[in-house]
Amino acid sequence: MAFKVLLIDDEPWALEGMQIWIDWEELGFEVCGISGNGMDGLRLMEELGPDLVMVDIHMPIMDGLEMIKEWRQRGNLSTKFIILTGHSDFDYARKALKYKVARYLLKPLDEEQTELEIRAIQRELLAERERHYISQIARREEVLQMIKEVLLGQSMSAEGIDFLESLSRSAESWNVCLVQVHREQSARLGKFALEFLDGLETAYLLHLSMEHFVIVFGDSAYQGGGVSAGKTIEALARRLAGFRVFMAVGASAGSITGIRAAYKTAAKALLHAFYELEENCIIRYDMIEGSVFQHCHNQVELLERILEAFEIIDYAGYQSIVDSMEQLFRETRVYPDEVRKFVVFLLHEIRAYMSVHIASERGPSGYLFDIPNMDEALLTFDDMIGMLRSCGQVCFELLLRQSMIEPQGIVQDINDYIRSHFREGLTIKQLAERFFLHPAYLGQLLIRKNGIGFNVLLHDLRIEEASRLLRMNQYKNSELSEMVGYTSYNHFLKQFEKRLGMSPNEYKKIKAFHGKSFNSNIVSNQI
Incomplete structure (x- = not known):
């Protein structure tokens, strides 16, 4: 990104010359404005925020040194200046040193010397930008570490709490978006989300595990011309279309120091994605608050009924059992982990049954159906029921084909x-x-x-x-x-x-x- 330069001189021909014969683009700059006196120059500096100002000393209304003095007194110490002066004003220009102005060019300007001075200024600006960037990264890492300590309920120093409280004032409320992804896509999607949130000063992304990362974000009731972090996260969810991603937002807190409660409620909301998830939908805690999960107490009976359906080759009966399971589990909100374990157990029992009763088929236990691993937490309720349905279809086709031959x-x-x-x-x-x-x-x-x-x-x-x-x-x-x-x-x-x-x-x-x-x-x- 090019640096900005402001040109100030009361002689129009001098301004025009500096714009034309200096190759600003090649030197890494762009001219952001021009001015003919120091007073107007101050106004433009406030408005445009230039990195470099090339200013003549002798100008009407306010000369160059008075302008620099006023600018420094306002606390703007990082702006670079190159003073333009004649030979007779050399001693006068040296007074500018106390205003931290070390570079000057004698009129008429020498093209080679001018380029050397500007390149030197560019190197200083690049070095400062790099130091500033590194400092920002280090500071942000410190902030992320403090936020992580809050999320995990770890103790913090009084200074850390005070700092987070001061940081919290940049937004009216703070919340947590908990994101669950497949571990093989965690790094990729986390990087994408971080880039998507780039520029939001009130959004912080932290990785908590191989399958989870959180976005701590702050919003205000009135954003003005700013960008809403909450709306940006909704846009992120839409951009993640095509990936299996669960996202949940908790109950908001008044400050960053209170986001552990927001994180806990987001984790509760995320569990409901097992039943509620639509494509790239964010589950909000206020949507499911009051909903509770139940235990399934008739698993043995369901297993017996399913195996009986296999024994009598009753495909319609099997479908009816799966339908009733779907209705029962969905209406009673059986714990997601319990559903996953039970369905995986059923699939293993069905495979074992088929291995014994379809011995004439070539390797049935190896190709009938795949049984998911229990750590596949991104499987939804519809996924689990779908597995039982597809498994039943394949198995009963084999059983019926064999039943037409053997009896x-x-x-x-x-x-x-x-x-x-x-x-x-x-x-x-x-x-x-x-x-x-x-x-x-x-x-x-x-x-x-x-x-x-x-x-x-x-x-x-x-x-x-x-x-x-x-x-x-x-x-x-x-x-x-x-x-x-x-x-x-x-x-x-x-x-x-x-x-x-x-x-x-x-x-x-x-x-x-x-x-x-x-x-x-x-x-x-x-x-």
Whole structure:
């Protein structure tokens, strides 16, 4: 950045000459203004803040030395001056030394000598700028360290507290924006945020860990022409679109010394990003104040239901369980860390189940789905539920594909067994135990292969046998009911009428009237 130079001389030709034949840009300067007398020169110095002033001694209204004296008395000690003087005024110009003016040029100006003096001034200004910059960095590091001590609740000296209190007066209120990022992007995004906040005197960025940094910022109710730190942080959030970043702002404090409370409330607000987060949205403590997290007390039941859905290959049931989990956890606000641990546990259990039951697939446990690490704190509730849904879709596709291949032979064995034992008190639970299958899965398997369920098949076989025995006309109806497997005659009667549309007695009369057998043909040819 070029330094600013102000030219002051009562001779217009001299001013024009200095502007034209001195290559200010090459020397690292830009002419910010010109003036024809010392009084106007003072006004321009106040207005423009030049780094260098080239001024003639003899001028109307106020000469050069009087102007320099007045400027120094106002406390402006850093401004550089080059005095322009004639040979006769040399002794007079030396008086300027007490005003810390060591450089002068004799009129008419020598181009080479003028360039040498200006370059010397530029080197001094560069050195001073470097020292000032280093001093600013050192001072800011001291301030950052003191602010960090406040955030962490560490004890401070009375001098440090007094200093922060004085610093606090630059804003009416102070707050903390806590930012959580992925550790691999922490340095990059922290640098970006620091550059974005550059120029805000009431904003300080500190790294607290590999995944967190905080922005301590101060704002005033009336900013005037200044830039609002709060609005700048909102703009920063928008600029971070495309990155997974959580940001939360706490409850404001009156001074920097009170920002530990703001930091704590920001940390509480940040937890709610697990449920509330929208793309690059800042969670504010006043948005969630009063919201509390709960514990989940039915994790064992949920696990059992999910594994049962896998055992019976009930994808719809699995989806329903995940839906109910989503609603329950969201409504009761289960602790984020508890949700993450539970979902990761479920994924491990599902993977273990699949590793055992899909042995025919090539390496299922290695490619079915990825299980996140528990330290991935940037995973949201929607992420966790999404993992369960995608995991279920992949796993049930494999289970269903295998279920269409393996049971071809076993179904026929099950049907044969039912045909041989339907007269007994046969239940689907007994049947499942005999064939080492889950009762619900067995029931679904029979429906897929036979087109009818176990109970329908059982009653069809019993009523078909009952109609055969009725045509023989050798047994009472109650005896016949027990012979085909019913312990309740009313149950037998209900099932008989449901299938044949008539009572057993009506059936016998029709058989006797026609004098021939009545073919019931009840049971599906599918079995």
